[in-house]
Amino acid sequence: MAIVTIKNDTCTAQVDSMGAQLLSMRFDDREYLWQRDERWWGRTSPILFPIVGNIRGGEAMSEQGPCHMKQHGVARNYEHRVVDVAADGTSVTFELCDSSETREQYPYAFRLNMTYALVGEATLAQTFSVTNTGSVTLPFSVGGHPAFNIPVNGTDEAFDEYDFTFAEPWHAECPKIVEGGLADPTDTFVVLDDGDTLPLTRSCFDYDTMVFSHVPGNTVSLTGRRSGHGVRVDFPGFDYLGVWSMAPDAPFVAIEPWTGHATLTTEDDVLEHKEGITLLAPGATDKRAFAITLY
Numbered sequence: 487m488a489i490v491t492i493k494n495d496t497c498t499a500q501v502d503s504m505g506a507q508l509l510s511m512r513f514d515d516r517e518y519l520w521q522r523d524e525r526w527w528g529r530t531s532p533i534l535f536p537i538v539g540n541i542r543g544g545e546a547m548s549e550q551g552p553c554h555m556k557q558h559g560v561a562r563n564y565e566h567r568v569v570d571v572a573a574d575g576t577s578v579t580f581e582l583c584d585s586s587e588t589r590e591q592y593p594y595a596f597r598l599n600m601t602y603a604l605v606g607e608a609t610l611a612q613t614f615s616v617t618n619t620g621s622v623t624l625p626f627s628v629g630g631h632p633a634f635n636i637p638v639n640g641t642d643e644a645f646d647e648y649d650f651t652f653a654e655p656w657h658a659e660c661p662k663i664v665e666g667g668l669a670d671p672t673d674t675f676v677v678l679d680d681g682d683t684l685p686l687t688r689s690c691f692d693y694d695t696m697v698f699s700h701v702p703g704n705t706v707s708l709t710g711r712r713s714g715h716g717v718r719v720d721f722p723g724f725d726y727l728g729v730w731s732m733a734p735d736a737p738f739v740a741i742e743p744w745t746g747h748a749t750l751t752t753e754d755d756v757l758e759h760k761e762g763i764t765l766l767a768p769g770a771t772d773k774r775a776f777a778i779t780l781y
Contacts, residue, residue, distance in 0.1 A: 490568060490578045494604045497780070506533050506566040506580040506600040508632060513608040513780040516640045518717060520633035520738040527633070527732055532562035533600060534629035535616070536592055538726075538762075539748025540667030541755070548625060548757040550593040557667060558631070560588050561598055569599070577603035583619070595620030605777075613775040616766065624766040625757045627746025629728070630776055633738045634708065634717050636686070636731075641713040645737070648686040648710050650729070653703030655682045663694040663748070670751045686739065688731075695730040697747055708739060714781070719743065721776035725762060743776040 488503045500510040508531035511519045522530050537559040546553045564587075566580035579601040584594065599615040612632075618624040637643040652658075658678040661669040677696055678684055686708070690696060704724065709716035721727065721743035728742035746762035753760060766772050 487565065488568065490571065492572075492576055492578055492602060492604055494576050494607075497604055497608045497610070499602060499604060499610055501578060501580070501602050503566050503568060503580060505562040505564065506582070507531055507562065508602065508610075508612070511610060511778065511780060516638055516715070516780075518634055518638055518780050520635055520740075526736040526738070529562075529631070529633075531630065531632040532558060533598075533614075534558040534627070534631060534742075534744065535561035535598055535614070536594070536596070536624075536626035536628075537757075538627045538629040538728075538744045538746045539669070541749045541757075542666060542668060546749075546755045546757045548593065550622060553592050553757055555591050558629075560591050564588070566598075566600065570601075572603075576605075577601060594618075594622070594624050594626075596624060596626070606779075608780040609777050611775055611777045613773065615771060615773045616764075617771040618766045618768050621768050623758075623768070625760075625763050626766065627744065627760075627762060627764060628774060629724075629726075629742055629744035629746070631728075631740055631742045632719075632778060633740040636737050636739055637710060638713065638715045641710055641715055643710040643712055646685065646687050647712060648708055648716070648739075650684040650686060651707045651709065652678075652682045652684075652701065653705050655680050656702050658684075658698055660693070660696045660698060661750070663697075664751065667694075667748055668751050669697055669748045672752065688734065690729070691731050691733055695728050698727040698729070700725060701727050706741065708741065709781075716781060717741070718779040718781070719776060720779070723774045724776060745774060 724743035
């Protein structure tokens with residue numbers, strides 16, 4: 487296991503080779519990323535692959551046979567090999583390939599490369615590159631799960647003194663998360679009704695996670711009203727956004743770009759049939775990136 491530090495003149499980030507998990511983002515002497523306090527949640531920013539969320543009962547069928555995966559898949563639970571560090575120290579790339587152990591859970595051949603790169607003054611780009619190294623179509627989803635301190639370190643704002651801001655007014659309706667971690671599209675709740683600002687409150691998480699579809703502009707910001715400090719996440723190519731905190735009082739919020747989501751209560755249990763699933767041809771590579779900007 488290794489922790490790799492990347493930095494530029496203004497920003498520093500650390501990534502753990504275990505799970506290729508982002509551990510720290512510091513800007514202006516402030517730590518923005520949640521620091522793995524086991525009293526609430528012992529992770530910081532896990533990688534979600536080859537599923538996002540839960541599949542029914544932890545099991546699904548696929549064209550290659552049965553899949554047995556816990557929430558968010560396999561990538562977060564394995565050591566990722568460092569394959570490149572930029573000469574100027576501003577980026578690092580990790581690699582995870584299938585193994586006999588992963589194939590017992592997910593019977594496919596793959597290569598997952600994760601690149602973290604500092605760009606500009608205070609922006610981190612996180613790139614997922616998935617290559618199908620097998621001879622059959624690869625069904626998968628990817629997602630990020632960065633959790634941010636509330637309040638941002640060095641400020642004294644309360645949890646309910648932050649606002650989410652979207653690119654434009656819109657109607658946002660989210661499915662409720664039900665038993666087993668599935669999403670129920672027949673039982674939804676309205677989060678925004680022709681608005682662009684969502685105040686952060688504990689009641690946002692009455693149904694565990696807010697799962698947004700097709701967010702305008704594929705961008706969202708979370709900002710403290712008094713300090714003006716916060717984060718912006720830009721996620722082109724990700725059709726879904728999860729926003730989560732742990733009840734009743736966790737001092738963080740996760741802002742999670744996803745290409746897929748948990749199994750719907752209305753779906754069957756075939757991986758290839760899941761809404762949002764990517765079907766990648768043999769030899770092909772799928773690349774997606776989102777960016778975190780601190781301010």
